[in-house]
Amino acid sequence: MKPLRFDAPSASLFGVRVHSVTLSAALDIVDQAISRRERLQISVLNAAKVVNMRRDPTLRDDVVGSDIVLADRIAVVWSSCPLGLSLPERVTGIDRMVGILDRGNLKNYFLLLSKCYRRSFQRCRRETGVTLTWSQARGSASWVFFGGR
Numbered sequence: 001m002k003p004l005r006f007d008a009p010s011a012s013l014f015g016v017r018v019h020s021v022t023l024s025a026a027l028d029i030v031d032q033a034i035s036r037r038e039r040l041q042i043s044v045l046n047a048a049k050v051v052n053m054r055r056d057p058t059l060r061d062d063v064v065g066s067d068i069v070l071a072d073r074i075a076v077v078w079s080s081c082p083l084g085l086s087l088p089e090r091v092t093g094i095d096r097m098v099g100i101l102d103r104g105n106l107k108n109y110f111l112l113l114s115k116c117y118r119r120s121f122q123r124c125r126r127e128t129g130v131t132l133t134w135s136q137a138r139g140s141a142s143w144v145f146f147g148g149r
Contacts, residue, residue, distance in 0.1 A: 008068060011085040013076070014050045018069050023091050026070055027099045033067075034109060041065070044072030044093060070096075098127050 008029060009020045021029070026042075033040035043066035053060040063069060070091040071077050080087045103109075 010069075011080070011083075013080055013083065013085060013087075014045070014053075016045060016050075016053075016063055016069055018045055018071055018076070018080070018085075018087065020085065020087050021068075021070070021091070022088050023095055023099060026068070026091050026096060027103055029068060030096075030100055031103060031107075034107075039067075041067050042096070043069045044091070045069055045076050046071075046073035047075045050076075094123065098123070102127075 008025065010017045011020060012018075019026075030040060030042075032038075043063045045063065049059070049063065049072075053063060071080070071087045072090060072092055074090050077087045077090050
């Protein structure tokens with residue numbers, strides 16, 4: 001495992017370092033990366049991914065090599081309890097995206113979307129009030145932010 005660049009508690013679950021953070025704390029980590037102009041790779045862990053990582057070493061390497069790994073489904077949160085770990089909540093991709101867009105809108109971050117699904121984009125726009133149109137944001141599920149314009 002590579003050293004953690006962000007101050008976030010973590011524990012090993014299914015052979016993967018999973019970070020014990022809330023959605024708000026995850027968004028703070030994204031803010032830190034943007035402020036420092038550092039790359040941040042976020043992965044999520046759910047039961048299906050745990051199974052698929054056993055069969056797909058590339059997927060496993062990608063998840064294990066991420067800067068932060070979040071519990072995406074409640075099954076991962078629940079499975080941490082008998083192991084004595086404390087994952088406070090699941091942090092879903094759509095909630096994270098809405099939060100990132102909302103903070104980016106408040107802080108005037110330049111946003112580059114790639115592989116964003118139209119339905120997800122429309123929901124985020126509704127929930128955050130971001131005025132970007134689909135044609136402005138269309139790209140070829142990752143996001144890139146740059147501090148300021």
